[in-house]
Amino acid sequence: MVETLPIVNLSRRGVCVRSARPLLMKSTSAARLVLDEQVFEFHVRVRHVHVAEAGEAGNGYLLGLEFIGVAPRALDEIERSQVDRLAASHSAPSDPPS
Secondary structure, X not given: OOOOOOEEEEOOOEEEEEEOOOOOOOXXXXXXXXXXXXXXXXXXXXXXXXXXXXXXXXXXXXXXXXXXXXXXXXXXHHHHHHHHHHHHXXXXXXXXXX
C-alpha cells in the first residue's frame, strides 16, 4: 500500500511525518522522498510514535522515521534543501505595517 504522508520535520538523519494510523516501533518500510523534483528511494525504521495533540499536527499520529541505507547524494540533497528553505524563509520580505 502506498501512502503519501505530510512532512512535519526533515533532517539528514530522518523525518517526522503525520499519519492517520500508527506504525509498529522498530518496523522498517520502503520510502520515497521527493525534493525539488528529485526522487530518492530508501528504507526507514520507525523510532517514535505518538498521538498528535490537538492543534499540534492535525489528527492522527506523529511518526519519527530514521533513514536506513540512504545514498550520500540523497543526504546531501536533503541537507541542501533544508538550508535553501531556511534561507528563503529568512530572506522573504515582511509585509509593511498597515
